[in-house]
Amino acid sequence: MxxxxxxxxxxxxxxxxxxxxxxxxxxxxxxxxGGDVGCVGFGVGAVLLIPGIGILIGPYGPAATSVAIALLVLAVLLPVAALRYEAHRDxxxxxxxxxxxxxxxxxxxxxxxxxxxxxxxxxxxxxxxxxxxxxxxxxxxxxxxxxxxxxxxxxxxxxxxxxxxxxxxxxxxxxx
Structure with missing residues (x-):
């Protein structure tokens, strides 16, 4: 039964x-x-750091600086979002x-x-x-x-x- x-x-x-x-x-x-996204979130965040920092310190104009800041914000937010998603996976x-x-x-x-x-x-x-x-x-x-x-x-x-x-x-x- x-x-x-x-x-x-x-x-x-x-x-x-x-x-x-x-x-x-x-x-x-x-x-x-599984279905875990924790590693993916951290990996993508780390990958976004490289171009974000490179563009930010490079000799580019204000438009490129805006793109760099957006990439850096995403690099910080993606791992946080991934951790939040993982916390509710049960x-x-x-x-x-x-x-x-x-x-x-x-x-x-x-x-x-x-x-x-x-x-x-x-x-x-x-x-x-x-x-x-x-x-x-x-x-x-x-x-x-x-x-x-x-x-x-x-x-x-x-x-x-x-x-x-x-x-x-x-x-x-x-x-x-």
Whole structure:
């Protein structure tokens, strides 16, 4: 049985939904995506500093000075805006909350609870090629699917996979 709750997708919604379902003790929660703009904001800000300072100290007229000041203002404001955006990302990024009795998935659309007995877990591994040199790396994922086989989420962190597998087995999930 799947239970849902609309809201902002915060941990408070997950805890309340897990408590209502009787899921017991919380073990961990994990962000299931990125979308972080912090580094981009700082990078663009740093890139704008160079021409801003160069134009400002160069032998250019008042129009160029205005452009330089605008670039310097942007160089300061972009990182501040990026930090502000990052501070409010919790409602946007989906999260997996793991409990004794099941999982709760939260995100912008709300929270969804799934008991272990309603889940099917599958371990997948494949080799991925990275970089120009073609370095290969083995990638292992643990996929959590609902009763209909729909992929709910996946994780690759070894310590978290071990906890999920232990709890899922105790809770009656279908394992490979």
């Amino acid at each position: 799947t239970d849902t709750e609309s809201g902002t997708g915060t941990g408070v919604g997950a805890a309340g939904l897990a408590e209502r379902r009787g899921f017991g003790e919380a073990h961990f929660h994990q962000a299931l995506g 409602g946007r990024i989906p999260r997996l909350h793991v409990y004794d009795g099941g999982i709760v998935l939260t995100g912008a659309a709300g929270a969804t609870a799934h008991a272990w007995r309603d889940l099917r877990l599958t371990e997948r591994s494949h080799t991925a090629t990275y970089g120009q040199g073609g370095s290969q790396r083995r990638v292992e994922r643990l996929e959590l699917r609902d009763g209909d086989g729909r992929l709910l989420c996946s994780t690759g962190a070894l310590d978290q996979k071990a906890v999920i597998l232990r709890l899922a087995q105790a809770g009656g999930a279908r394992l490979p």
